[in-house]
Amino acid sequence: MVISNKPLRFILAALVACLPLMSFSNTEKDSAHVQTEVAHEATSEGSHAEPTDVKSKIKAFIGHHVLDSHDFTLTQDDETGKYYGFPLPVILWDNGLHIFSSSKFHHGHEVAESNGNFYVINHHDGKIYRTDAKGTITEDEKTGHPTNVRPLDFSITKTVLSIMVAALLMFWLFTSLAKSYAKNGGISSGVGRFFEPLVLFIRDDVAIPNIGEKHYKKYMSYLLTIFFFVLFLNIFGLTPLGINATGNFTVTFALAILTFLITNFSANKNYWGHIFWMPGVPKPMRIILAPIELLGVFIKPFSLMIRLYANIFAGHIVLMSIIGLMFIFKSWIGSTLSFGLSFVLSILEILVAFLQAYIFTMLSALYFGSAVEEHHHEEEGHH
Amino acid sequence: MEKLINQFEFGLFFWQVLIFVGLIFLLKKFAWKPILDAVNDREQGIKDALLSAENARKEMENLQADNQRILNEARAERDAMLKEAREMKEKMITDSKNEAQAQGQKMIEQAKAAIESEKNAAMAELKSQVSTLSLSIAEKLLKEELSNKESQTKLVEKMLGDVKLN
Numbered sequence: 001m002v003i004s005n006k007p008l009r010f011i012l013a014a015l016v017a018c019l020p021l022m023s024f025s026n027t028e029k030d031s032a033h034v035q036t037e038v039a040h041e042a043t044s045e046g047s048h049a050e051p052t053d054v055k056s057k058i059k060a061f062i063g064h065h066v067l068d069s070h071d072f073t074l075t076q077d078d079e080t081g082k083y084y085g086f087p088l089p090v091i092l093w094d095n096g097l098h099i100f101s102s103s104k105f106h107h108g109h110e111v112a113e114s115n116g117n118f119y120v121i122n123h124h125d126g127k128i129y130r131t132d133a134k135g136t137i138t139e140d141e142k143t144g145h146p147t148n149v150r151p152l153d154f155s156i157t158k159t160v161l162s163i164m165v166a167a168l169l170m171f172w173l174f175t176s177l178a179k180s181y182a183k184n185g186g187i188s189s190g191v192g193r194f195f196e197p198l199v200l201f202i203r204d205d206v207a208i209p210n211i212g213e214k215h216y217k218k219y220m221s222y223l224l225t226i227f228f229f230v231l232f233l234n235i236f237g238l239t240p241l242g243i244n245a246t247g248n249f250t251v252t253f254a255l256a257i258l259t260f261l262i263t264n265f266s267a268n269k270n271y272w273g274h275i276f277w278m279p280g281v282p283k284p285m286r287i288i289l290a291p292i293e294l295l296g297v298f299i300k301p302f303s304l305m306i307r308l309y310a311n312i313f314a315g316h317i318v319l320m321s322i323i324g325l326m327f328i329f330k331s332w333i334g335s336t337l338s339f340g341l342s343f344v345l346s347i348l349e350i351l352v353a354f355l356q357a358y359i360f361t362m363l364s365a366l367y368f369g370s371a372v373e374e375h376h377h378e379e380e381g382h383h
Numbered sequence: 384m385e386k387l388i389n390q391f392e393f394g395l396f397f398w399q400v401l402i403f404v405g406l407i408f409l410l411k412k413f414a415w416k417p418i419l420d421a422v423n424d425r426e427q428g429i430k431d432a433l434l435s436a437e438n439a440r441k442e443m444e445n446l447q448a449d450n451q452r453i454l455n456e457a458r459a460e461r462d463a464m465l466k467e468a469r470e471m472k473e474k475m476i477t478d479s480k481n482e483a484q485a486q487g488q489k490m491i492e493q494a495k496a497a498i499e500s501e502k503n504a505a506m507a508e509l510k511s512q513v514s515t516l517s518l519s520i521a522e523k524l525l526k527e528e529l530s531n532k533e534s535q536t537k538l539v540e541k542m543l544g545d546v547k548l549n
Contacts, residue, residue, distance in 0.1 A: 068395060091394075125389065145389070153394040160398045167406045174414030181421035186428070188421075199418060220419060221411035229403065249390045254399040 058324035066244050066316055067126045069158045070102040074241065083107055088161060092119065094130060094151030102155070111135040122146055128153050159251065162243040166232045170225075195228070202227055202361060210365040215372040219365065222262060226255060227361040230308065234353030237312060238346065246356070247312035249305075256305035259364045264297065267371035300367055304360060311356050315349045 057078070073085035087103035094117060104112035108121040111131060120131045129148035131137060137146045156164075177192025188196045202224055207216040233245040245251050273279065275293040278286050322345060325338040524538070 067390075068392065127392070153392065154397060155394060156398075157395060159395055160402075163399060163402050167402050170406065171409060171413070174410055174418065178414045178417035178421070181417060186421055186425045196418075196422070200422065203419070203422075221407055221415045224415050225403070225407045225410050229406065248395070249387050250392045250395040251399050253391065254396050254403065258400070258403070 054327055058321075058327065062317060062320045062324065064126065065242055065320060066247060066313060068248060068250075069126055070105065070121060070128070070155055071107065072158050072161065073107070076107075088158065089156045090119075090128070091154040091156065092128065092151040093154060094149075098151070117151075119151070128155070158243065159245045159248050162233065162236055162241075162245050163251070166229060166236060166245070170228055170232060174228075198227070199224060206358075206362050206365050210362070210369040211372065212369065212374075214374075215368075218266075219262070219368050222258075223361050223365055226259075226364060227357050230255070230360050231353060231357035234312060234357060235350070237316065238349055238353060244312070244316055246308055247316050249309050252305045252309040255308070255360070256301040259304060259367060260298075260301035263301075263364075263367045263371045266368065268373075270373060271371045300363075304363055308356050308360055311352055315352055319345050319349060 070090055071083075071085060071087045073083050075085075076083045087101045090098070090100055090102050090104075090112075092098040092114070096115065098114040098117065098119075100112060100114045104110070104114075105119075105121050108123055108126075111133065112119045113133075118131050118133055118135070119128050120135045120137065121127070122129055122137065125145075127150065129137060129146050129150055131148055137148055139145065140147050173192050173195065176190055177188055177195060180189045180192060181187070183189070203216075203220065206227075207220055207223055211219055230246055233243070233251075236243045237245065237247060275297065276290050278289045278293065281289065319342060322338050322342040326335040326342075329335050329338065527534075
């Protein structure tokens with residue numbers, strides 16, 4: 001039963017996983033286009049020039065939104081130059097620890113000084129570079145990237161803060177759910193109750209069918225944590241707070257590398273046997289298959305990383321572009337249309353938020369399942 | 384691809400891994416384990432309850448079947464006993480009838496025999512009585528008759544005449 005079901009489920013999961021990628025492939029190209037345009041315009045206007053017209057302002061805003069930021073800006077008033085939000089701590093390691101508030105940068109307009117070193121936030125990539133008192137930035141002629149020294153940046157950025165908030169929220173929610181069982185005689189109560197079906201769903205429809213009854217328990221903590229973590233951050237990204245954690249390449253990379261490490265460290269002999277010496281095929285084929293299989297080991301988590309990143313990133317770009325259209329059209333019909341469109345798209349994004357969290361968890365479970373899968377002959381022997 | 388690599392931020396990676404791994408372990412200890420245990424316990428409880436209900440139902444059925452069987456047995460035994468009693472009664476009646484008949488027959492036989500012997504005895508008695516009586520009568524008659532001659536002859540004649548009649 002399980003053996004016959006597995007390929008079918010895998011194909012279904014793979015199809016579902018590919019679906020958003022395909023539908024977003026065009027928009028993703030668009031987003032890249034938008035970004036390059038921003039960069040071009042910015043370079044043509046000079047590195048510190050602010051965009052002036054509405055269109056390029058929106059582009060710059062979107063371009064900045066998808067990147068990490070050292071302060072938490074909710075909104076800003078361009079006319080008065082006022083920012084509404086709060087600064088975040090900057091922690092740098094540059095031959096010694098430098099800790100100061102990001103308000104020192106005045107939103108990238110000024111050079112910050114700490115223990116005799118000068119730092120500046122680059123306007124393009126939002127990263128901190130070491131500079132001199134005047135804030136000169138030398139740029140590489142070919143790539144346009146600054147060549148200044150980059151200190152090791154351990155700042156609590158907007159993304160780090162949102163990760164912390166998500167972690168705290170999850171901790172509070174699920175510990176209260178756990179406590180409610182003891183208090184209420186084995187039946188959940190309170191806010192966490194809403195998440196109990198999701199926990200059961202992860203156990204019964206993700207972990208057990210993909211990993212198997214025998215091994216699934218040791219992966220449950222990871223699968224549940226990653227599912228809710230990705231889900232919460234995806235949902236956070238849809239709030240007007242302007243958080244983009246799961247659409248950040250570094251975050252998805254960190255998640256994917258954990259899946260990769262867990263898969264390969266918990267893998268049994270059978271898994272490695274299938275990679276380096278595929279059973280059941282002629283010997284010359286095994287030699288050809290080994291590098292392909294080995295490549296697959298790395299491609300699997302890589303696809304995890306790119307899928308989540310691209311989906312959320314593209315979703316944010318598209319959604320914000322359509323919201324931005326409202327201000328470009330400035331006519332009742334165009335703005336209404338783009339409002340309706342952004343509304344529909346927001347609903348779609350909620351679906352994507354759940355779907356991507358599910359797919360990440362599902363595929364992680366699938367990889368864990370392949371890592372601990374027993375030999376099929378033994379399995380038949382058990383029956 | 385180069386854009387992606389440029390976006391990589393070691394500090395963020397550090398925080399993400401630190402917070403996430405910490406979160407996994409904290410949640411494992413304080414949330415996932417108690418939640419999954421509670422859910423498993425509850426499911427096990429439901430399973431057990433269903434199983435015991437099923438068992439109770441089966442036991443009930445068995446009990447009912449047992450009862451039915453015992454009832455049937457009792458009924459069959461009662462029927463058998465009644466039948467036996469009836470047979471015994473009939474047998475007793477026929478037996479006693481036969482015995483009574485035999486007894487009666489025997490009594491009748493005895494009575495008949497007694498009657499016969501009594502009759503014979505009576506007859507014998509009667510005969511001897513008659514003979515003595517007749518002898519005495521004859522004697523008396525003879526004494527009287529023989530007292531005169533005429534009457535003697537007359538008697539002899541008469542007697543002879545009687546004998547002839549007999």
